[in-house]
Amino acid sequence: MGCGPVRLGRHELTLEPRQAPPAGYTVLTAVAAIVAALALASVLFLSADASPAAAYRAIFSYAFLNPHGLAATVHRSIYLLFCTYAFLVPLRAGLWNIGLPGQVYAGGLAAFAVPLLLWREPPGAPAPAVVIALMIAAAAAAGAAAGGIAGVLRARFQVNEILVTMMLNSILFWVVAYMVKEGGPFMGATAEGESFTLPAPLRAPLWWGVPFTAAAALGAAALLDLLFARAALGYRIRAFGESPAAARYGGVNPAATSLLVFLLGGAFAGLAGYHNFAAIPGVYKIPGNYGYYGDLGFYGMISALIARGSALGAVPIAFLFGGLSLGARFAQGALRLPFGVDYALLGLLMMTFIGSHVLQAFRVVWRRRAAAAPEAVVGGLPGA
Amino acid sequence: MEVVLAARGITKRFPGVLALDRVDLEVPGGEIHAVLGQNGAGKTTLMNVLFGLVQPDEGALFLHGRRVEFRSPHDALTHGIGMVHQTRRLVAAHTVLENIVLGHPRVRGVLSLRDARVEVAALCRRYGVGLDLGARVWQLSEGERQWVEILKALYRGARVLILDEPTSVLTPPEAAALLAGLQAMVRGEGVTALLVTHKLPTVMSACDRVTVLRAGRVVGRLRTAEATEDLLVRYMVGRDVAPGPAGPSGAPGRRVLEVEDLACLGDRGVAALRGVSFALREGEILGIAGVAGNGQEELAQVLAGLRPATAGRVRLDGRDITRLPPVARWALGVGYIPAERTEVASIGAFSLVDNTALTYHFDPAYVRRGLLDDAGLARLTRRIIDGFDVKVPHPYARARQLSGGNLQKMILGRVLSRAPRVLIAHLPTQGLDVEATAFVRAQLREAAAGGAAVVLISEDLDEIVALGDWVAPIYEGRFVAWLGREQADPETVGAMMAGRRREWAAAR
Numbered sequence A: 001m002g003c004g005p006v007r008l009g010r011h012e013l014t015l016e017p018r019q020a021p022p023a024g025y026t027v028l029t030a031v032a033a034i035v036a037a038l039a040l041a042s043v044l045f046l047s048a049d050a051s052p053a054a055a056y057r058a059i060f061s062y063a064f065l066n067p068h069g070l071a072a073t074v075h076r077s078i079y080l081l082f083c084t085y086a087f088l089v090p091l092r093a094g095l096w097n098i099g100l101p102g103q104v105y106a107g108g109l110a111a112f113a114v115p116l117l118l119w120r121e122p123p124g125a126p127a128p129a130v131v132i133a134l135m136i137a138a139a140a141a142a143g144a145a146a147g148g149i150a151g152v153l154r155a156r157f158q159v160n161e162i163l164v165t166m167m168l169n170s171i172l173f174w175v176v177a178y179m180v181k182e183g184g185p186f187m188g189a190t191a192e193g194e195s196f197t198l199p200a201p202l203r204a205p206l207w208w209g210v211p212f213t214a215a216a217a218l219g220a221a222a223l224l225d226l227l228f229a230r231a232a233l234g235y236r237i238r239a240f241g242e243s244p245a246a247a248r249y250g251g252v253n254p255a256a257t258s259l260l261v262f263l264l265g266g267a268f269a270g271l272a273g274y275h276n277f278a279a280i281p282g283v284y285k286i287p288g289n290y291g292y293y294g295d296l297g298f299y300g301m302i303s304a305l306i307a308r309g310s311a312l313g314a315v316p317i318a319f320l321f322g323g324l325s326l327g328a329r330f331a332q333g334a335l336r337l338p339f340g341v342d343y344a345l346l347g348l349l350m351m352t353f354i355g356s357h358v359l360q361a362f363r364v365v366w367r368r369r370a371a372a373a374p375e376a377v378v379g380g381l382p383g384a
Numbered sequence B: 001m002e003v004v005l006a007a008r009g010i011t012k013r014f015p016g017v018l019a020l021d022r023v024d025l026e027v028p029g030g031e032i033h034a035v036l037g038q039n040g041a042g043k044t045t046l047m048n049v050l051f052g053l054v055q056p057d058e059g060a061l062f063l064h065g066r067r068v069e070f071r072s073p074h075d076a077l078t079h080g081i082g083m084v085h086q087t088r089r090l091v092a093a094h095t096v097l098e099n100i101v102l103g104h105p106r107v108r109g110v111l112s113l114r115d116a117r118v119e120v121a122a123l124c125r126r127y128g129v130g131l132d133l134g135a136r137v138w139q140l141s142e143g144e145r146q147w148v149e150i151l152k153a154l155y156r157g158a159r160v161l162i163l164d165e166p167t168s169v170l171t172p173p174e175a176a177a178l179l180a181g182l183q184a185m186v187r188g189e190g191v192t193a194l195l196v197t198h199k200l201p202t203v204m205s206a207c208d209r210v211t212v213l214r215a216g217r218v219v220g221r222l223r224t225a226e227a228t229e230d231l232l233v234r235y236m237v238g239r240d241v242a243p244g245p246a247g248p249s250g251a252p253g254r255r256v257l258e259v260e261d262l263a264c265l266g267d268r269g270v271a272a273l274r275g276v277s278f279a280l281r282e283g284e285i286l287g288i289a290g291v292a293g294n295g296q297e298e299l300a301q302v303l304a305g306l307r308p309a310t311a312g313r314v315r316l317d318g319r320d321i322t323r324l325p326p327v328a329r330w331a332l333g334v335g336y337i338p339a340e341r342t343e344v345a346s347i348g349a350f351s352l353v354d355n356t357a358l359t360y361h362f363d364p365a366y367v368r369r370g371l372l373d374d375a376g377l378a379r380l381t382r383r384i385i386d387g388f389d390v391k392v393p394h395p396y397a398r399a400r401q402l403s404g405g406n407l408q409k410m411i412l413g414r415v416l417s418r419a420p421r422v423l424i425a426h427l428p429t430q431g432l433d434v435e436a437t438a439f440v441r442a443q444l445r446e447a448a449a450g451g452a453a454v455v456l457i458s459e460d461l462d463e464i465v466a467l468g469d470w471v472a473p474i475y476e477g478r479f480v481a482w483l484g485r486e487q488a489d490p491e492t493v494g495a496m497m498a499g500r501r502r503e504w505a506a507a508r
């Protein structure tokens, strides 16, 4: 029957579930959502006495045409993609990984701990490839460990994963702060409140100017979609996500599944941390504003939700989010727009995407209302 | 007798289902007219058409011979047609009077409850309904609520009452009272009633005529005076249904299931099962009879590995499986049909093929290099659909689209497709119509004949007595007795279910 009707005089407006959204409709609604968000954002620009056309030109040309901007967009969307997977895997099991920032920090710290412990200057230096491989492994393992804490508490003691992951976020935020502060073990040589810069041989290899993590992110998307579409393990995770009781009946181990998805999700967040701090050209350190990247990770969560759990589907969404967040930040400086337009734009986009989902799943029906339409049903009655 | 309400050539399609196929219905005035049919036959849809809730794709309605068109229930009500829905639509926190008056077209703006009370009280007197108009609806029994619904329709001026399965939630005395009241109303006041049901005794005792629907078509139209229950069943089902018990289910073979002093806790941490012991051989059916909440559900879960045993032992073909997880038990041949079809035994959002995978995702025959064999699962699902006569457009339909009976057949087929050594069936026929019930029982018997040991847990004494080679009444977590088929008459078992202990018979 859909949601409760909105009554307007003798008419009513209801949302009725669609039987099956027609193919192609999905893409169409996504495009419509983007256009609507941009249209709404013009109000923002107008209120700042800027021409929306100029603002959009600045945003898009920086994000997707300017060589520097485009490179930054690619780097950022890889980061967002790993964050997307970190949220998406537990989501398929019906669990919410709100611990992205903490797991990202854990991954970044672990990645930098490896050279701190192993790296020597050239005479007697270990093979850089080995150290890089260890950095990646350490980042994934640390992210997995941070995620695993939530997973274990969930699996063993039914502790709510949202609370645990949020607590871990702030703990790990302060751990990073302690590590990179003056006198902390990760302190940078020159600047305060930043980590040391990665020695040149340990920087992630670039392929055609793009760090190899791009290939890893796209490969992971394909693998994840295959996992959930075809694999027995993916089936168990999906079944558990849809109905824990039915999955358990069918022999799925609830504790193992909860733990596994948090380990896997955490590992992806750890890789996001590795990518963001140790693989992006021109960065190669944990910067002072690392908290900004932690927060940005939540856009991974939103892309996972918008893509409805499809990793490949999230690729264009993460790319768009990455580009717009950078483009808007750029336009903000270039056109002297008010502070925060980048977040406002992303926020609008998120809202229109969610709105488009509602329209995709439901049909808006406008009809003359029956005066004697049945009154509201109150739940809890036997037989109701 | 004049035909008050008629439908001609009504066709209604839902995606993938032809719910009504050129249905003709004639309802003479001043009678109770039954619309009989199994689950999914299209009864509710037809009633919704008559009440303007559903617009037919084809066909027309006639009231006193004149063509009418109902775009909404409002139109139907203004023409004197009222409906009591299958699901209750009262506001529990309001009084009876408020519920009756609420939403009435005359009640706009100022609500004169005092005037309304006088009118409603007069209606009650006229139709002989004893209801406290000031009582809150949540305080009423289901039977009384049903009367509130009826009064609500009458207060709006209904002269034709449509009642969709009105007795399904009532206790037998409440149902009898409702039907008697309805008869009085029809005889005395010239009201016409359309009564939807799948219960034969209701049709035979309370109704004047009956229209039988099967799969969206009218297959019978007769006066109840000229009908018999057997005849109606044949119309409803389309053929004869095998009657109750057959002989003993084959010669028993080796011991399959041994249970020793099994105990476990319930959800609230108190002992639910307090030491149950029995053994079953190949081909035997054990009927566990009990009132819900006496440990039978926990017993099923312990046997299936879904609940840990606090004491005792379970052996399958001589092997101790007490500590094995569910997945290992499935693999070894323990099949479980839980009572909760939609919450536990199936996943509504999944396709039937994905539901089949629920008990195959661990099976090497259907998993290759970590990937599920979709084609194989689809073939298996099709075999289950065909073999168990499940009515569904295609194997990729969602489980939640299936009616209760079809879903249960699907679940049963899936569990039996694993050829279990032990089959645990909890309330396997609850809520099913005659045909599906007969089918499920026949399948349980066939599973036993094929060599499985069957543990049937039911509250339906007739079912237990009809199927069980052994009958164990359960009370407060213990078997009260272990009865052979001959000793298990319904009175004895019924008394034992209620906790009255008789001498142990044929203990083993």
Ligand SMILES: Nc1ncnc2c1ncn2[C@@H]1O[C@H](COP(=O)(O)OP(=O)(O)O)[C@@H](O)[C@H]1O
Binding pocket: B014, B015, B017, B018, B019, B037, B038, B039, B040, B041, B042, B043, B044, B045, B046, B401, B403
């Ligand atoms: N709103 C609907 N959408 C799709 N299918 C429906 C809908 N309502 C009923 N059906 C289908 O129509 C058939 C008849 O249903 P119904 O009229 O409820 O049967 P009955 O009341 O006799 O049990 C069933 O197969 C049912 O699944």
Ligand SMILES: [Mg+2]
Binding pocket: B043, B044, B045, B086
């Ligand atoms: Mg019905």
